[in-house]
Amino acid sequence: MFCHRVKTLCKIGVLLSLILLSRPVLAQHGELVMATTFSPGATAWIIQRWQTQPDSVTIRTLNRTSASLEQLLDTSNAENVDLILTSSPMLLQHLQEHQKLAPLEDIPQNSQRLVPESIRSTSVAVAISGFGLLINRSALAARHLPAPADWDDLMHPRYQGALLMSSPSRSDTNHLMIEALLQQKGWAQGWETLLASAGNLVTISSRSFGVADKIKSGLGVAGPVIDNYANLLLNDLHLTFSYFPQSAVSPTYVAVLKKSQHAAEARRFMRYLLSPEGQRILADANTGKYPVTPLSSDNPRAAQQAVLMNQPPLNYRLILKRQQLVQRMFDTAISFRLAQLKDAWRALHSAEARLKRPLPEIRSLLTRVPVDAANSENEAWLAQFDNKSFAEQQMMEWQLWFLNNQRQAINKLEELK
Incomplete structure (x- = not known):
């Protein structure tokens, strides 16, 4: 009898979950709904500063994986999503091919040159990031290990059972990082590096920001991550981050949904991010990112921004194919x-x-x-x-x-x- 009741309750629970997942995303009056592949922490500072603007509207975020957002936005239940904030050109390509995105006009050239050509008509770059290694110095010292500096170091047997990584099928950010390695080293040598490094993994994290969180907790000593997740954790003195010597640049894109019920407000938020003030906010270390407009030479982050801006672009056509x-x-x-x-x-x-x-x-x-x-x-x-x-x-x-x-x-x- 007890087992029967448990099974009944489980079935009810599953049914309720399916009902909740199938419900439309409802926006409150005067509220923008922003679907994003970033963690809540990565968007909180931007939204907080936006809310201080005169006549700004509230922004509610849907934080999901690229695959989950793709599935959601392919349904009629996504009518109330207004805009997308993501570093995934794959997600935006899919949405554009399915006529989900509104065309954009009058976008600054310093922004659009960073956007893959195939999505320039609907997407705008508002910030950039780079890739590197987040390292837990305390965990490193406890194992008497030197700090790794590049992919080649991750192959060394000394890091056996010490590394963390995500999968490209779970994280488009991680996919871009792996594609950068494959394009820089070549297909065969790139996979050789990945497979040798994988022999040293503790586990595969389900999300790219999960890698950063697990390294912070000491589960592993190091792992490849995007800078905006790492930089948000660097107030912890046990952690340090270093860019790969040949880090590819990863833009943060904004796109407006064609069926947005608040398209004007969504575009105003996008223009705000591209404005001098918005770019200053994106230059703040609280976002973990860099603006698309050049920083002044006296800014301590200007040198790294310049290095990222001068990296050769990834072959996005190949990535998408x-x-x-x-x-x-x-x-x-x-x-x-x-x-x-x-x-x-x-x-x-x-x-x-x-x-x-x-x-x-x-x-x-x-x-x-x-x-x-x-x-x-x-x-x-x-x-x-x-x-x-x-x-x-x-x-x-x-x-x-x-x-x-x-x-x-x-x-x-x-x-x-």
Whole structure:
């Protein structure tokens, strides 16, 4: 009887959850609803300063993942969302292709040059960020480890069980960071770096800002993150952040929904963010970001802003074309087999330490991926991932491929004993 009641209550709970999720997003009178992929902490300062403006309207945020927002905004229940604040060009591309975004006019050139060409008609860049490593100095000292400075350092066996990372399928911010690595190092070497680093992971975080929170709590000593999440935590003296030497720039975009019931107010908020005052607020360390307009030379953040602004732009056309490939490859190679991956790397590190020499043949088995560089840029082949059956078939083949390579690596390691 008790079990029956518990099951009944669980069913009621699930039903209520589904009803709540299916309800429309309702805006109060004179209220802007802003859907955003950022954490509440990353938007609080901007909204707080906006509310001090004469005749400003209240802004309510919906903080969700890119995939969750994409799903929400594809439904009729999203009629009351007015604008989007995100660092995901993939989300904006999807919304534009589905005629969800309103066209924009008279956008300053210093802003639009940062926006991928395919979404310039509907999206505007209001701030920029960069990528780097957030480090817990106390946790680092407790393990007697040097501070890592770049992706290459994360591959070192000394960081075994010490690193944190998110998945590109869970975080578009993390996707852009991984694409920057793949584009800078090349497809094969980029995956070699990712797979070797993954052998040192504690876990895969479900959100990119979750990486920062877990490092703060001491779960790991370091992890790659975007600066605006890291900078908000740097009042903690145990934490430090350093940019990758070749950090790509990641703009923060604003777009207005075509069906916004407060389009004029939404555009006023966007213009405010691009105004001198709005840019000063975005230059404040409380946002963790940098404005799109150059800072004065006496500003302590001006030098890093200039470094980011001068980085070569990412190939967004390629990013959008192979989005599904990169996400599915990462999860198949790393997320879904993390425990086995860590065991294999632990065994390899132990063997190399015992033999006092590298084992390149075995490393190669653990760092190769089943898609070559040519196919990773072949638009006709990549387009097939829009077919769910094709994508699932590829993932099954990849799983077997990785399993076979790992078995070969373990067998070779056992032969060395």
